[in-house]
Amino acid sequence: MRVLVTGGCGFLGSHICEMFAERNWQVIAYDNLTKFEYSRIPYFGVEKVRSYNLKFLEGIGVPTVIDDIRNLKVLSKVARNCDYIIHCAAQPAMTVSMEDPQLDFEVNVQGTLNVLKVCREYKIPMVNCSTIHIYGNGINSELEEGEDRFYHRTGPTIDEHHPILTGKVTPLHASKRAAEIYMQTYMDTYGVRAATFRLTGMYGPRQFGGEDHGWVANFAIRTILGLPIKIFGSDKQVRDILYVKDAARAFGNWHREGCPPGIYNIGGGEECIISLGQCLDVLGKITGRKQEIEILPARQGDLHYFCCDVSKAKQELNWNPTVLPFDGIANLVNWIEENKELFKYGGKL
Numbered sequence: 001m002r003v004l005v006t007g008g009c010g011f012l013g014s015h016i017c018e019m020f021a022e023r024n025w026q027v028i029a030y031d032n033l034t035k036f037e038y039s040r041i042p043y044f045g046v047e048k049v050r051s052y053n054l055k056f057l058e059g060i061g062v063p064t065v066i067d068d069i070r071n072l073k074v075l076s077k078v079a080r081n082c083d084y085i086i087h088c089a090a091q092p093a094m095t096v097s098m099e100d101p102q103l104d105f106e107v108n109v110q111g112t113l114n115v116l117k118v119c120r121e122y123k124i125p126m127v128n129c130s131t132i133h134i135y136g137n138g139i140n141s142e143l144e145e146g147e148d149r150f151y152h153r154t155g156p157t158i159d160e161h162h163p164i165l166t167g168k169v170t171p172l173h174a175s176k177r178a179a180e181i182y183m184q185t186y187m188d189t190y191g192v193r194a195a196t197f198r199l200t201g202m203y204g205p206r207q208f209g210g211e212d213h214g215w216v217a218n219f220a221i222r223t224i225l226g227l228p229i230k231i232f233g234s235d236k237q238v239r240d241i242l243y244v245k246d247a248a249r250a251f252g253n254w255h256r257e258g259c260p261p262g263i264y265n266i267g268g269g270e271e272c273i274i275s276l277g278q279c280l281d282v283l284g285k286i287t288g289r290k291q292e293i294e295i296l297p298a299r300q301g302d303l304h305y306f307c308c309d310v311s312k313a314k315q316e317l318n319w320n321p322t323v324l325p326f327d328g329i330a331n332l333v334n335w336i337e338e339n340k341e342l343f344k345y346g347g348k349l
Contacts, residue, residue: 002026004082006069006115007089008062009033011207011214012129012199012244014053016086017062019248029057029064030078030089037093041210043225045344049208052342056206069111072118079118084255085126087115093212094133097172098300108175109182116186116194125193127251128183130176132158132200132267137303138166157270159309160198160263168300180263193261195254200267200308204244204328205335208342216241216279217332223283223291224336225343233298235277240268240307243323243331253317260316267308267321274325282326286333 003020007013008029020027033054038046054064067074069089079085090108091097097104112128119126135158165173186192201215209217211230222229250266253259274282280291298304313319323331336343 001084002028002082003084003086004028004030004079005086005088006030006075006111007087007129009053009057009064010088011053011204012202012247013086013088014056014206015204015244015248016088016251017057018060019245019252021060021062023252027062028078028082029062030069030075031064031066032068032089033066037096037210037212038208040096040212041208043221043227043343044208045342048342052208052339053206069114070106072114075114076118076121079124080122082122082124085115085119085124086251087112087126087128090129091172091175092131094170094172094302095212095299097175098170101171104171104175105178108172109178112179113182116182116192119192119194120186120190125255127195127197127254128179130180130196130198130263131172132198132265132306132308133173133303134164134177134180134198135162135306136164136166136169136173138163157307157309158265160265160312170300187261195259195261196263197250197266198263198308199242199247200265200306201239201241202244202247203241204332207244207332215276216329217336219276219279220283220329220332221336221343223280223287223289224333224340226289226292228292228294229280231276231293231295232302233296233304235280235293235295236275237303238273238275238305238307239303240270240272241274241279241325241328242266242268242272242321243328246321246323250313250317250319253319257318264313264317265308265310266313266319267310268325269308269310269321272321272325273307279325279329282329283333286326286330
């Protein structure tokens, strides 16, 4: 069996490639190796960081095709003999989408449409990576301000039937939802067998997080390097975080089990709820380091609270998150400590 993973040298993509390689699949990573996202994060040695996952995949025998998903000709040639496509390539940052909506549209919408065209032509099943940001930030206004109970473990869980695009939307909301609509269109009109995974905040080894994207890794890296940590809004904001290897298993299960097409929440669920403040406390305990924390005004589009209802994935995919936050964060910290040479700053920023 042969699987193509777009964005295969990215954080999630590399773990998906690793999982399928361990299962003796023939794996092909497809990535444009853009340095743009990493160049925005000042504590990275960009060249080393950008090539890190590429070298990792080479080391486990996974080849990478270096090209862009907007290049339909090359994508089609690479995908021709594949049995499964997992589409991870994306522009993931809300801040970047607001700064450059054209880039956001081209990557997230045109790129996804190209993958769908290929899947239609060669009758390849696919899973698209979407995001829980699809639900919008209207949940913020649904919670009564000032009541801490909503910022711990007693808020609502959000299932796939919850209203979407609530509150104030950004270009990222628009592009990700447009990609979902094209997924549904190709399923209904052309019979493509496909699924969309709405992923919650992922974390784990090989995550190069910054203030734009990947907040758990950003907090962990800054804690270890002794750099100030910025909180936008409040440290009582809550997420259900998802360990990356748990996320990767969901993609394997959907294909292996012959599961129904459609939309699935893939998140940590109630057992993996953690507030920003609690995450910082965990990092402090694991590393033994004191943190310098700065509270700044909230940013447009950010969620104050989110927790996935993953019942559908449990039932249809036979999938369940297994790694709890403390253990997963400890694994992330160990990886950062072992790879300090990737980070070029040790002083204050």
